[in-house]
Amino acid sequence: MQVFITGGTGFIGSAIVRELLAAGHTVTGLARTPESAAKLVAAGAEARRGELIDPEGLRAAVVDADAVIHCAFIHDFANFAESVRTDRQAIQVMVDALAAAGGSKIFVSTSGTATLPAGRIGTESDAGDAEGPTGHRVPAELVTLTAADQGVRSALIRLPPSVHGPGDHGFVPILVDLARRTGVSAFLGSGDNRWPAVHRDDAAVLYRLTVERLADGSVPPGSVLHGVADTGVPFREIAGIIAERMGLGPAESRGADHFDWFAMFAGIDNPTSAAVTEQRTGWQPTRTDLLSDLRSPAYDDVFGGSRS
Numbered sequence: 538m539q540v541f542i543t544g545g546t547g548f549i550g551s552a553i554v555r556e557l558l559a560a561g562h563t564v565t566g567l568a569r570t571p572e573s574a575a576k577l578v579a580a581g582a583e584a585r586r587g588e589l590i591d592p593e594g595l596r597a598a599v600v601d602a603d604a605v606i607h608c609a610f611i612h613d614f615a616n617f618a619e620s621v622r623t624d625r626q627a628i629q630v631m632v633d634a635l636a637a638a639g640g641s642k643i644f645v646s647t648s649g650t651a652t653l654p655a656g657r658i659g660t661e662s663d664a665g666d667a668e669g670p671t672g673h674r675v676p677a678e679l680v681t682l683t684a685a686d687q688g689v690r691s692a693l694i695r696l697p698p699s700v701h702g703p704g705d706h707g708f709v710p711i712l713v714d715l716a717r718r719t720g721v722s723a724f725l726g727s728g729d730n731r732w733p734a735v736h737r738d739d740a741a742v743l744y745r746l747t748v749e750r751l752a753d754g755s756v757p758p759g760s761v762l763h764g765v766a767d768t769g770v771p772f773r774e775i776a777g778i779i780a781e782r783m784g785l786g787p788a789e790s791r792g793a794d795h796f797d798w799f800a801m802f803a804g805i806d807n808p809t810s811a812a813v814t815e816q817r818t819g820w821q822p823t824r825t826d827l828l829s830d831l832r833s834p835a836y837d838d839v840f841g842g843s844r845s
Contacts, residue, residue: 540748541602543567543589543627544609546576548707549700552741553606554580560745567598567609589627596634604643604748605631618673625677632680636687643751644691645744646681648674650733650763650809651698651802658768661761661813670801678761685759690751692760697733697767697809698802699775700740701827703835710839711799713779722780723791723803728773730806735766736824746818755817762814766822769808778831782840 540557544550545566554577557564564582567589568574574584587594589609599605607628611620628646635642651671653659665675684691698708716722743764750756776788793800814820830836 538603538748538752539563539565539601540604540606541565541567541585541599542606542608544607545582546573547609548702548704549696549737549740550608551576551580552702552737553608553744554582556738556741556745557748558582562745562748565598565602567595589623592626592630595627595630599631599634599642600638602642604645604752605635606744606748607631607644607646608744610647621673621677624674625680628677628680632684632687632689632691635689636684639688641688641690643748644681644684644689645747645751646677646691646693648678648681648693648695649698650695650765650807651805652678652695653807653809655806657808659763659807659809661763661810670805682759682761690758692747692751692756692758692762694743694747694762694764695809696740696764697735698805698807699732699734699770699827700737700764701734701830702737702824705836705839708802709775709779709831709836712776712803713783713839715796715799716779716783716785719795720785721791722776722783722785722788723795724773724776724788725793725796725800725804726790728771728776728788728790730772730804731769731808732772732775732805732827733765733767733769733807733809734827735764735822736830739766739822739824740764743814743818743820746820750818760817762818763809763811764814765809765811766824767827768810770827772803774828775831778828782831782836
């Protein structure tokens with residue numbers, strides 16, 4: 538299958554590219570810079586120069602593909618609403634182009650489990666909470682899901698707050714940097730709130746399976762899938778391992794001011810199930826869990842080479 542991917546040189550996207558190529562698919566990736574293009578070519582994919590804010594370029598890029606995977610996102614949390622708006626507009630452009638091309642094209646997009654209602658185990662049948670801390674992303678989710686009404690075989694993959702593995706530059710490194718600057722590894726309140734998690738290589742397998750199962754009809758168009766291996770890891774335990782590895786005292790409770798803009802993620806209680814996803818796709822996560830990964834050499838670079 539000819540697959541076009543956005544975000545193909547990112548932490549998750551590069552793993553998806555490797556997974557697709559290993560399974561025999563042909564991959565073309567969107568490349569914003571010459572450096573990104575070179576990385577795609579080095580991985581064995583083709584590169585197409587362009588960016589999310591270029592509608593005409595996106596339209597031209599997706600029409601030749603059998604399937605499109607969208608996992609790019611502008612991670613500017615200081616301007617989160619604008620990043621979300623750009624994401625939604627890019628999804629709409631790609632969906633409309635695939636629908637116009639006909640032939641039941643495949644579209645797999647990405648959102649986060651943090652859109653789910655907090656405080657209980659979220660499932661694939663739960664709609665995103667537009668009033669929640671990341672409710673800005675719900676309209677983009679709806680664009681993907683309603684693409685099925687336009688004849689596009691679409692699916693939405695929600696990823697957890699922690700997608701972990703070597704090269705992680707997401708939320709855990711943010712927490713490590715905060716601990717380094719303040720001298721304390723902290724949790725918000727009691728720290729009993731739960732983060733789901735998945736290893737990036739497991740997530741990559743799910744993207745590949747989703748494309749293939751949409752193609753063979755095992756996954757119905759308009760499906761929501763959850764890329765979650767750890768249903769819910771208490772945030773206090775994550776902070777504790779960070780404290781251990783950095784040689785700090787025990788992790789401590791702090792208020793929202795300690796976390797600044799990150800408080801909305803530090804305090805989210807987001808346990809999430811992937812039972813339906815596993816049943817529909819046959820996906821079975823096999824890589825290490827989050828807490829074990831944080832203790833492993835995979836995170837030596839994040840912790841500056843220190844290990845407890």
